[in-house]
Amino acid sequence: MLQANQAQIMLQLQDNMNAKVNPDWLATRSPFLRAVVIEGAEAIEHHGWKWWKKQDCDLEQLQMELVDIWHFVLSELLLQENGEHAPAQAHVFAHIDETSLEFDGNTWQFSELNLLEKLELLIGLAAAKRTSIGLFSALLADCQMTWVDLYQQYVSKNVLNFFRQDNGYKQGTYRKVWGGREDNEHLVELMLDLDATSLSFQDDLYQALHQRYSQSK
Structure with a gap:
């Protein structure tokens, strides 16, 4: 189960990432749930x-899409709480064990839906400007992930996002495909060779990405 300190770390990392992209991200109010719609569709493609x-x-890759979705869910929660971490964290733990939701005049029991149906529901909710932590938790289980797995992969993807920004992602000069593969694929491979529980994990992974990216030029 997700621990309080892990939720705190992820919210802080997401805040930092958003601020790196746009220091005024809270005032800008970017459409994070629109991104959930797109990432959900990409998850369906990988399935x-x-x-x-x-x-x-x-x-x-399906698991990695869930990690991407979580970035935008965290961003939306922070946006709803005006950047305050504590209420955003409280929202996660208040809804993490929910097993159903009301939407579009129907009661949706997560246990009665397969993975693709859950992804479709996630997309529908996001298009309606809503989130469901309980539904996301059910998606994790369907994708053979625990909340601890999500935490480790989230930290890894956060490193990749910082790496992208540092190498011209926002300016359009970053190459998302290098060495014949997308950077997400490189990330999955590199993180398996490192200790995700190490205090230096983020730095080690960043350096491994930098070395491989440099060699691919």
């Missing part, structure tokens, strides 16, 4: 949904 052809589920 496979086309009934007219054979498709294999890419579980690692």
Whole structure:
């Protein structure tokens, strides 16, 4: 289960990342839930949904899409709470064990939905400017992830996001595909070779990304 200190760390990291992209991010009020819609659709693509052809589920990339979604959910929670971390954290723990929700005139029981149906519900909620921590928790379980797994992968992706910004992502000069693969794929590979519980994990991962990115030029 998610620990209070882990929730605090993720909220702080997300605040820092948003501020790096835009120091006035709270006032700008970017459409974070629109990003959840897009990331949810990408998650469906990684799972496979086309009934007219054979498709294999890419579980690692599907998990990474959930991590991306969590970035935007955290951002939306912080936005709703005017940047205050404590109430945003309280919201997470107040709803993390919910097993159903009311939406579009229906009661949706998460246990009765498969993974694709849960992703569709997530997209629908986000399009309606809503979030559900309970639904996200159910998605984690379907993707064979615990909240501890999410925490470790979130920290890893946060490092990648900082790396992207430091290498021209906002200016359009960063190459998202290098060495013949997307940077997300490089991240998954590199993080497996490092100790995610180490105090130097963030720095070690950043340096590993920097070295591989430099060698690909």
